Amino acid sequence: MSQKITVVENILSANDQIAQKNRAAFDAAGVFVVNMMASPGAGKTTFILKTLEALQGRLRMGVIEGDLATSIDAEKALAAGIPAVQINTGGDCHLDAVMLAGAIPALPLDQLDLVIVENVGNLICPASFNLGTHMNLLIASIPEGDDKPYKYPTMYRGVQALIISKIDLLPYVPFDMDYFRQGVEMLNPGLVTFPVSARTGEGMQAWADWLVERVKAK
Amino acid sequence: MSQKITVVENILSANDQIAQKNRAAFDAAGVFVVNMMASPGAGKTTFILKTLEALQGRLRMGVIEGDLATSIDAEKALAAGIPAVQINTGGDCHLDAVMLAGAIPALPLDQLDLVIVENVGNLICPASFNLGTHMNLLIASIPEGDDKPYKYPTMYRGVQALIISKIDLLPYVPFDMDYFRQGVEMLNPGLVTFPVSARTGEGMQAWADWLVERVKAK
Numbered sequence: 001m002s003q004k005i006t007v008v009e010n011i012l013s014a015n016d017q018i019a020q021k022n023r024a025a026f027d028a029a030g031v032f033v034v035n036m037m038a039s040p041g042a043g044k045t046t047f048i049l050k051t052l053e054a055l056q057g058r059l060r061m062g063v064i065e066g067d068l069a070t071s072i073d074a075e076k077a078l079a080a081g082i083p084a085v086q087i088n089t090g091g092d093c094h095l096d097a098v099m100l101a102g103a104i105p106a107l108p109l110d111q112l113d114l115v116i117v118e119n120v121g122n123l124i125c126p127a128s129f130n131l132g133t134h135m136n137l138l139i140a141s142i143p144e145g146d147d148k149p150y151k152y153p154t155m156y157r158g159v160q161a162l163i164i165s166k167i168d169l170l171p172y173v174p175f176d177m178d179y180f181r182q183g184v185e186m187l188n189p190g191l192v193t194f195p196v197s198a199r200t201g202e203g204m205q206a207w208a209d210w211l212v213e214r215v216k217a218k
Numbered sequence: 219m220s221q222k223i224t225v226v227e228n229i230l231s232a233n234d235q236i237a238q239k240n241r242a243a244f245d246a247a248g249v250f251v252v253n254m255m256a257s258p259g260a261g262k263t264t265f266i267l268k269t270l271e272a273l274q275g276r277l278r279m280g281v282i283e284g285d286l287a288t289s290i291d292a293e294k295a296l297a298a299g300i301p302a303v304q305i306n307t308g309g310d311c312h313l314d315a316v317m318l319a320g321a322i323p324a325l326p327l328d329q330l331d332l333v334i335v336e337n338v339g340n341l342i343c344p345a346s347f348n349l350g351t352h353m354n355l356l357i358a359s360i361p362e363g364d365d366k367p368y369k370y371p372t373m374y375r376g377v378q379a380l381i382i383s384k385i386d387l388l389p390y391v392p393f394d395m396d397y398f399r400q401g402v403e404m405l406n407p408g409l410v411t412f413p414v415s416a417r418t419g420e421g422m423q424a425w426a427d428w429l430v431e432r433v434k435a436k
Binding site: 039040041043067068069070072091093120121122123124125141143144145147148150151152153154166168169172173 | 371
């Protein structure tokens with residue numbers, strides 16, 4: 001006599017299931033959420049604060065800051081007058097959907113249009129974890145060098161927008177913009193790209209205008 | 219009747235066991251091995267090539283380059299005329315002792331005094347994996363910002379020397395050297411530190427002289 005065998009297919013990983021719930025919570029509140037990734041020191045926190053300025057009140061913004069151990073970044077955001085939550089990963093090299101789910105209740109989602117999630121500074125680990133956000137954004141800074149798309153292809157493949165930051169440093173470092181852009185185009189054809197300097201303000205308005213359109217089109 | 223219970227203590231992890239074998243191989247060949255770690259774009263490969271120049275033949279040097287997928291870095295080293303091996307981690311965010319063990323036979327260890335292992339660009343994962351090398355070296359670049367010791371404490375605690383690179387960019391970026399050094403001192407008191415610019419050559423000779431002494435004192 002043959003026995004019936006039950007086959008359970010794990011269609012979604014545990015992380016992806018929680019990510020789906022995060023997305024549902026964002027959508028219910030009508031908030032657009034960006035997963036911002038970059039190398040350590042690419043200027044993520046400064047870029048968030050300058051984005052806030054460039055938005056000039058057109059979007060109500062909050063932030064979720066991911067870091068190994070400190071709350072330096074969330075304190076900067078709070079000082080700028082926006083709702084901010086810090087996630088400490090306790091050594092993990094990326095945020096995951098469960099960590100984000102834990103942070104969501106601490107933000108007044110109903111009163112926000114946009115939340116930027118600043119992931120842990122790392123070009124490898126964060127690329128593999130879906131958080132339930134609407135857009136993956138990468139910041140590549142000029143002093144990191146023009147070979148980074150070639151060296152971190154998974155990260156460059158998985159984003160929907162790219163910020164090239166610290167362009168005010170172009171005169172002082174070797175950086176072949178054509179070589180950089182060729183790498184990006186190879187990995188992620190047609191990727192929308194914004195060269196900016198948070199320091200001088202160059203390019204910030206074009207980015208902010210695009211972001212407003214993107215959030216409103218949601 | 220009581221049963222005797224066998225307790226097996228796992229004193230060394232698999233990685234640490236292999237690391238011990240790597241160390242034995244290095245010591246048998248009389249070669250000093252440095253595990254170099256840094257954020258993506260801190261200038262590791264350029265620093266290695268400039269170190270080679272500053273050594274002016276005082277040490278016979280080889281390199282092992284770690285990266286996710288490419289062989290860009292090993293090609294640069296080979297072009298500079300030194301033995302070089304590339305390890306591709308296939309997406310892993312760090313080298314481990316097994317990967318290094320696989321690369322060792324490809325280098326003429328007996329003909330070398332110094333091997334620099336360039337770890338994957340990452341301030342988190344590589345800190346947790348013993349490779350069997352003699353020294354952990356961290357490169358922190360000025361444009362990454364002065365808060366990195368506070369944000370990546372495990373990395374800063376685990377190194378025996380620190381290079382502060384790209385100091386030629388100090389006039390162009392906000393970087394409070396006192397704040398940076400306070401963080402380093404808190405985590406790793408008395409850490410030997412070399413501020414350098416691979417671009418202008420500043421500080422490279424002091425580093426090379428120290429390295430020669432360190433290798434000879436082994």
